[in-house]
Amino acid sequence: MIIDFNAHYGREIGTTAGCGVEELSRIEKSAGVDKIIASAFGGESNNQPFPGNMIRFIPIDPAFDKDQLDLEPFIKGIRIYPTYHPWDFDSPAMADLLSLAREKSSIIQVYLRLQDPRAMPPAVPSATVIEALDSIIPVNSDIRFVISGATYLEIAANPAPFRYNNAWIEISHVQHPINSLPKLLDIIDSSRVLYGSGAPVLYPYVGIFRILNSPISQDIQERILTRNAIDLLGGI
C-alpha cells in the first residue's frame, strides 16, 4: 500500500489549473497510490463527497473561527500554509489551533510551499516559518506535526525542528541536489519521513520512482511509502 501524504483538490493551485476530487483520485490511482491525504485549496468546498481512497484533512487560515469549525469529518488532520497565509505564531488563532489539535488528537500539517516559489511566491520566507516551528513543536510535544514542502537545503540549514519526536517530514520538495533523499536520511531518522506527491501540481509517480530508485534499503523504502504514514495516522 502506498500512501500519499500531500495532495489537494480545487481550482488554481499556484499556476496549476487544479482538479476535482474524482480527477485527483484517478491521477493518484494511475500512479499506484492507494490512499491519499487530501484537502481543499483555492476556495473549493471542504464538504463534497470523498472517494474511499481519500482521507480528508481540513485547511485553515489565521482567520478561522474555532467555534464555527466542524472538525468531525476531518478529525485526522488540519493543514496550515504559513508561508502563504501569514500566521502570528503567538496569536490567539494559533493558540486555538493548538488547542483544537490537542482536543481532537489531530495532526497539524504545516506547508512551506506547494509549488516552486518562482511560480507561487510566498508572503513569508520559509526560513522564518522553520524558525517559528522550532519554538512551537517542542513545547507541544503531545501534538504531531508534519512539515511539508521543505527542501533538503532548508532542512540541512536548520534541522532542529525536523528532529523532534513529534515531527515528521513529507518529501515532495526534497528534489535538490543529487542524491537528495539519501542525504536527507543522513540527518533525519527514516521513521520520520513520509512520501507525499504534491499532486495535482506535481506528478504523483515522481516521488514513488525516486524512493524506489534511490540507494536506500527496501525496508526504508517501505517505511517512507507506507508504514510511517500508517503509524502516524494510527492505522488506516
Next chain:
Amino acid sequence: MFTTETIKPRAVFDFHIHLMGEKRIDAEFLAFARDWNMPFAVSCLGPEGHMIANPTINECRRCNDLVIDLMEKHPDLAYGFCYVSQEHEHLAVEEVRRCVRNGMVGIKLWVAAKCSDERTFPIAEEAIISNVPILQHSYLRWKEILPGESKPVDIVQLAKRYPKLNMIMAHMAFRWKEGVDTVKECPNIYVDTSGFDPELGSVEYAVENLGVDHVLYGSDAPGRDPVCQLGRVMAADISAGDREKILHINAKKLLGLAGGAA
C-alpha cells in the same frame, strides 16, 4: 509494491548536466552516471564550483578544458558542450572551433547575452558549419533578474534567422506552457525537460504540441536530483515508444550518436 527492476528505464541519455569544477560533487555525479550506465551532455559554466554569468574568455577556456579532460577520461559517458559568451565575439567562435576539434558535440549559451543579440550570429553560423546544436538556457520569470537571460521569443528569433541551426530550449523555459507555445512554430527548436519541478502534464504538453521527436530528457544535475527529474518522464502519460525517444533516442539522433535511430 513496485520493484526497482520493473521501473528502471532501459536506457537514458541526460541532455543537461553541469560539471561544477568541484571534485567531490563531480565525482558524486559521475558515480551516479556510471551506476545508471547513463551517457550525458555536459557543460561547465565555472571552473571552481560556481557558475559565472559573464565569464572572461580565459574562464571559458578553463571550463571547456575541464570538460575535454572529462571526455577523455570517460569517453563512453561524457559528451561535451562548449561554454562561450557572446561578449567575446570572434574569440568565442575560435573557442567553439577549438572545442569541436577536441571532440565536443554542442555549444552551451547561458545568460551573458540574449541569443537574439546580434553577437550570437557568428556563433550560430559556426554551429551550422560544425554541425553542432546550441543548448540555450531559457527561463521565463515573473520578475526579470538577469538582463541577458533568453526568453523563448529570443530563441525563436535566432532559430528563424538560421533554419539550419538546431537549438534546444533548456528547462522548457520554466513556464512550460508559454515556452512550448512560443517555440512550436519552429521545427529546428527542441526542448529539454531539465531544471524545474516535475509539474503534472509538462511532458505530455511538450509531446502534444512539439511532437515527441523534439523533446529531450535532461536533469540539470548535480544541482537537481536526477532521479526526481527522470521520474517526470517515467510518470508522463505517454506511450512506451515515446518515452524511449525522450529518454535517449532523440538525444542520440540529434548528436549523431549510435542508437539514434528509432
